């Protein structure tokens with residue numbers, strides 16, 4: 482499998498836009514008048530203090546939560562419900578426990594409209610791609626946390642969704658497994674290009690994975706900043722002064738938020 486060109490990435494991924502969006506559950510708004518765009522084929526990282534509304538924004542982009550006001554747009558069209566074009570990957574425990582690895586992936590393919598005849602073969606290809614050969618018949622409870630996240634990654638990207646919302650998918654993993662999963666995400670995203678909105682608390686992960694990093698303010702407060710990462714996904718560039726400056730900007734925005742909170 483080959484790596485997609487910039488043009489292919491843009492063609493495969495959709496644009497996602499929040500335009501003056503306010504989101505709430507029962508009480509005061511969690512997110513107020515937020516405007517933010519994910520460009521076609523990019524990885525946009527959302528970070529910010531705990532409880533600031535990162536998962537809430539993902540839910541709204543997925544079509545699981547309607548805005549009180551403002552517009553949510555996917556390729557310019559209003560998002561009113563969930564769509565097979567927009568997938569969601571959660572932190573853990575989102576696999577169906579009574580289905581095998583293969584069957585969990587086949588279900589994702591079915592939900593994305595893949596014909597029944599090719600699903601098993603496609604699921605097998607995904608099992609291979611995420612490094613789980615030999616585990617197709619296993620149930621999720623018999624896998625490690627890292628292996629379950631491999632299945633989730635396959636489920637998220639299988640069937641070529643045009644956007645994938647990822648909610649701290651590696652948050653529960655140990656450092657080494659997390660680094661392996663970051664590499665696997667980048668590899669699979671390169672061969673299966675799509676727009677990714679990725680939530681993390683981890684500044685290093687944000688600057689490693691994102692084309693851009695959006696720092697949300699505390700709940701109800703304005704967006705702090707959006708930082709461009711100069712060489713996204715290039716571990717060799719992490720020590721470059723420009724990358725360090727980008728990281729420092731993210732940290733400063735987070736620090737500023739924390740200062741306001743205290």
Ligand SMILES: Nc1ncnc2c1ncn2[C@@H]1O[C@H](COP(=O)(O)OP(=O)(O)OP(=O)(O)O)[C@@H](O)[C@H]1O
Pocket residue numbers: 506507511529530531532533534535536537538682700
């Ligand atoms: N289903 C819900 N019903 C009511 N309130 C909710 C619901 N989900 C989240 N909230 C509240 O909305 C706020 C934002 O939650 P959200 O999970 O979006 O934040 P977050 O930034 O993702 O947090 P964390 O980093 O801790 O995961 C919190 O105050 C939370 O308690």
